[in-house]
Amino acid sequence: MNEQQQSLWSFIQQQSDKLLQQTAAHIGLTFISLLLSIIIGIPLGIWISRKKQWSGTVLGIAGVLQTIPSIALLGFMIPLLGIGVKPAIVALMLYAFLPIIRNTFTGINQVNAAVTDAAKGMGMTSNQILFKVELPLAMPVILAGIRTATVINVGVATLAAYIAAGGLGEFIFGGIALNNTNMILAGAIPAALLAIFFDFLLARVQQLNIRNARISLIIFPIILIVLSSFYLLPATIKGKMLAGFTPEFMGRSDGYLGLKDKYKLNIRTVVISDAIMYKAAFENQLDVISGYSTDGRLKAYDLVVLNDDKTIFPPYYAAPIVRQDALIKYPELEPALNLLSGRIKDSVMTDLNYRVDHLKESPEKVAKEFLMRQNLYKKPRNGNKGIVRLGSKIFGEQYILLQMYSMLINGNTDLQVETKTGLGGTKICFDALNNNQIDMYPEYTGTGLLVILQPKNNIVQEIIGNKEKVYEYVQKEFINQYKIKWLKPIGFNNAYALMMRKKQADELHIRTISDLKMFIDNN
Amino acid sequence: MIRLQNVSKQYSNGKAVDDISFFIKEGETLVLLGTSGCGKTTTLRMINRLTEPTQGDITINGQNIKTQSPELLRRGIGYVLQHHGLFPHYTVAENISIVPNLLKWTKEKTTSRVNELLEKLELPLKVANLYPAQLSGGQQQRVGLARALAANAPVLLMDEPLGALDPVTRASIRKEFNTLDELKRKTILMVTHDVQEAFELGDRICLMNEGKIVQIGTATELLFKPSNDFVSTFFKEQRFQLELESIQLKDIWQLLPKTIEGTDEKVLSPETTLWEAIDTISQATGLGAERFVTTVNNQNKQVETGSLMAAYTAYKNSFTA
Numbered sequence: 017m018n019e020q021q022q023s024l025w026s027f028i029q030q031q032s033d034k035l036l037q038q039t040a041a042h043i044g045l046t047f048i049s050l051l052l053s054i055i056i057g058i059p060l061g062i063w064i065s066r067k068k069q070w071s072g073t074v075l076g077i078a079g080v081l082q083t084i085p086s087i088a089l090l091g092f093m094i095p096l097l098g099i100g101v102k103p104a105i106v107a108l109m110l111y112a113f114l115p116i117i118r119n120t121f122t123g124i125n126q127v128n129a130a131v132t133d134a135a136k137g138m139g140m141t142s143n144q145i146l147f148k149v150e151l152p153l154a155m156p157v158i159l160a161g162i163r164t165a166t167v168i169n170v171g172v173a174t175l176a177a178y179i180a181a182g183g184l185g186e187f188i189f190g191g192i193a194l195n196n197t198n199m200i201l202a203g204a205i206p207a208a209l210l211a212i213f214f215d216f217l218l219a220r221v222q223q224l225n226i227r228n229a230r231i232s233l234i235i236f237p238i239i240l241i242v243l244s245s246f247y248l249l250p251a252t253i254k255g256k257m258l259a260g261f262t263p264e265f266m267g268r269s270d271g272y273l274g275l276k277d278k279y280k281l282n283i284r285t286v287v288i289s290d291a292i293m294y295k296a297a298f299e300n301q302l303d304v305i306s307g308y309s310t311d312g313r314l315k316a317y318d319l320v321v322l323n324d325d326k327t328i329f330p331p332y333y334a335a336p337i338v339r340q341d342a343l344i345k346y347p348e349l350e351p352a353l354n355l356l357s358g359r360i361k362d363s364v365m366t367d368l369n370y371r372v373d374h375l376k377e378s379p380e381k382v383a384k385e386f387l388m389r390q391n392l393y394k395k396p397r398n399g400n401k402g403i404v405r406l407g408s409k410i411f412g413e414q415y416i417l418l419q420m421y422s423m424l425i426n427g428n429t430d431l432q433v434e435t436k437t438g439l440g441g442t443k444i445c446f447d448a449l450n451n452n453q454i455d456m457y458p459e460y461t462g463t464g465l466l467v468i469l470q471p472k473n474n475i476v477q478e479i480i481g482n483k484e485k486v487y488e489y490v491q492k493e494f495i496n497q498y499k500i501k502w503l504k505p506i507g508f509n510n511a512y513a514l515m516m517r518k519k520q521a522d523e524l525h526i527r528t529i530s531d532l533k534m535f536i537d538n539n
Numbered sequence: 540m541i542r543l544q545n546v547s548k549q550y551s552n553g554k555a556v557d558d559i560s561f562f563i564k565e566g567e568t569l570v571l572l573g574t575s576g577c578g579k580t581t582t583l584r585m586i587n588r589l590t591e592p593t594q595g596d597i598t599i600n601g602q603n604i605k606t607q608s609p610e611l612l613r614r615g616i617g618y619v620l621q622h623h624g625l626f627p628h629y630t631v632a633e634n635i636s637i638v639p640n641l642l643k644w645t646k647e648k649t650t651s652r653v654n655e656l657l658e659k660l661e662l663p664l665k666v667a668n669l670y671p672a673q674l675s676g677g678q679q680q681r682v683g684l685a686r687a688l689a690a691n692a693p694v695l696l697m698d699e700p701l702g703a704l705d706p707v708t709r710a711s712i713r714k715e716f717n718t719l720d721e722l723k724r725k726t727i728l729m730v731t732h733d734v735q736e737a738f739e740l741g742d743r744i745c746l747m748n749e750g751k752i753v754q755i756g757t758a759t760e761l762l763f764k765p766s767n768d769f770v771s772t773f774f775k776e777q778r779f780q781l782e783l784e785s786i787q788l789k790d791i792w793q794l795l796p797k798t799i800e801g802t803d804e805k806v807l808s809p810e811t812t813l814w815e816a817i818d819t820i821s822q823a824t825g826l827g828a829e830r831f832v833t834t835v836n837n838q839n840k841q842v843e844t845g846s847l848m849a850a851y852t853a854y855k856n857s858f859t860a
Contacts, residue, residue: 130622130624133589137613137620137624138614139614139638140637153627436734
């Protein structure tokens with residue numbers, strides 16, 4: 017919260033190391049892909065200027081590549097090239113193709129036919145014509161293409177942050193996730209300045225007269241290679257362990273900042289999107305990731321949660337929250353819902369999530385089997401005493417819980433159940449509950465505290481480390497403010513957690529975050 | 540020197556050149572004349588293999604041009620284009636040096652050759668470091684010619700060399716071409732659609748139509764012994780001037796009246812054309828009474844407008860008779 021109040025300038029000063037590193041990575045990423053695109057694109061452009069029958073196909077493919085949304089293109093690269101620099105460079109290279117190939121093609125085609133005819137008529141070989149006549153004369157047009165490609169690449173390179181390739185996107189997406197304007201601007205302004213600066217620079221190169229243009233033909237590639245090598249700079253800070261954190265986690269005091277602050281953890285990090293993080297850890301591309309402790313992928317990829325021994329991650333214990341008027345109207349509802357309390361540990365929830373998210377079993381089947389194992393399942397009574405409306409957020413864990421509650425109500429009461437699944441995020445779900453559109457949904461204590469109640473910072477600091485205190489606080493405040501009751505916790509804690517591959521953690525005897533810190537410091 | 544034998548060029552939409560044969564002697568200038576699309580440029584481009592003939596053989600100095608690689612062949616043939624085709628990114632000196640550089644001449648040899656050509660073509664030395672865009676159209680065309688002459692190729696192909704110039708510049712460059720010693724020694728094939736230019740620069744003229752040769756011969760042959768109606772109609776518009784320009788004093792000397800002895804005559808060379816002679820006389824008579832004579836076999840004959848015209852008519856009639 018403090019970060020939002022400080023000025024942009026002080027944010028930049030504070031984060032200057034990171035900003036420089038991200039800018040260098042951004043420049044490197046932009047130009048290494050540009051260089052590759054030039055190395056492949058210009059010969060391709062030359063080739064289609066010779067074999068015109070292929071020009072439609074090649075330009076068509078390059079055009080289609082450009083219409084693929086950038087984030088999707090990055091996504092396509094992951095199965096082929098994993099995460100990190102490689103897929104980002106390839107994606108950016110593909111993006112830069114169209115302007116470079118097309119302008120090379122056009123540039124060569126617009127060379128005065130009388131000039132090439134003269135060159136041929138004087139006995140120049142086709143290579144001599146290409147290098148001494150066509151390419152020099154096409155150069156302004158080719159440079160214009162490179163200029164366009166550069167600006168495109170500076171922009172698209174921000175998205176590279178999603179796949180752990182670094183760059184200014186780390187600040188931009190972190191800022192968006194944390195609703196931190198300073199952080200967004202600290203990434204966006206340098207990115208925009210880079211685009212303007214390189215555009216200006218290339219415009220100058222384009223305007224050079226013929227004599228100087230020849231010199232620039234030599235200097236330009238050198239500059240390009242130097243700029244590309246920027247990418248190698250950040251990579252020189254080597255460490256044994258590599259952590260991949262979401263942009264949001266990177267900027268949170270109950271995330272990476274807390275790790276540095278309370279644990280003094282000093283680990284090499286990359287920023288990566290939640291969607292590919294678990295798999296990357298599984299594939300040895302990352303060693304430590306920030307995840308959610310009951311995520312099914314934990315099991316799918318054989319990861320283990322490190323114990324948060326200094327409790328920096330707030331508790332996110334799940335419990336049903338119910339409108340008080342519904343509980344009064346149907347007194348049998350509360351005992352039925354509480355049947356589940358204390359029944360599901362973290363590892364059990366992880367397993368249930370795994371079956372739904374990864375094995376694609378239906379939430380209904382998973383819920384029913386679990387209740388049967390726990391001897392909680394009863395045949396529906398098909399009563400008609402009244403209707404209870406159940407809601408859920410839009411992810412697997414909530415669907416499973418909803419199915420369980422639905423079965424418990426049907427089996428233990430004469431009430432009927434109406435379910436409204438997929439109510440988006442916290443805000444939509446809570447608003448529906450508060451406005452009497454639904455009667456209950458499963459919520460997490462941390463979310464209730466930090467997202468819905470948002471108490472003053474000193475209160476948060478006082479209670480955040482203690483799961484009982486948090487539960488008591490939200491229970492009290494929800495009743496007071498909204499007439500909504502927190503029932504007994506289900507048992508599991510779906511909180512932020514650091515995770516490692518189980519095998520690696522076992523080998524290195526790392527059980528807690530403190531163990532991890534010790535290991536990193538000793539190596 | 541250059542021989543074409545039954546050469547044809549077939550395109551998908553028809554025959555551009557249809558069974559053409561001719562021979563150009565060493566040192567001779569043959570002009571291919573005709574309207575656009577008559578196949579004259581195609582014919583020229585087949586000689587340096589910018590276009591490959593569908594049929595027939597082309598030899599230079601008795602050697603079939605197919606026995607050499609196109610690049611090597613072209614380096615031995617000067618080539619002048621209508622739109623000069625100078626490299627816009629090369630200076631004048633660099634443009635002229637292209638073929639010498641391809642032939643790996645030494646730097647000194649090339650530089651002195653460039654300077655020599657600039658001088659011969661009356662281009663100021665300082666243009667050597669300018670770019671083509673900085674020159675006038677006439678200068679550009681001269682540089683284009685210098686480039687074709689640079690490597691001393693014995694054969695020169697000129698495709699509408701003056702086609703892009705205004706009439707005044709054309710006329711003056713044409714005069715220069717006529718006096719340029721380097722051109723006199725060369726075997727030249729030139730393409731033009733300008734009748735005036737053809738008559739002025741060509742030793743012989745080859746009139747083409749629809750891919751075929753209609754008539755090949757000297758200017759007087761084409762004018763006075765046209766092989767068909769196409770030939771006579773082709774020259775109809777400018778016939779009178781062309782005829783006066785193509786007839787020299789020595790051609791009609793026999794038809795001039797008997798010699799009158801006198802003093803202080805001005806002597807005209809027997810190679811003077813009727814057109815020039817009449818021009819000179821009419822200008823001179825404006826100033827005062829002057830007498831002109833021409834000398835063939837040490838024998839003088841007086842030249843005056845009236846007698847010239849009478850001789851001209853008689854000369855013309857001798858062909859139709």
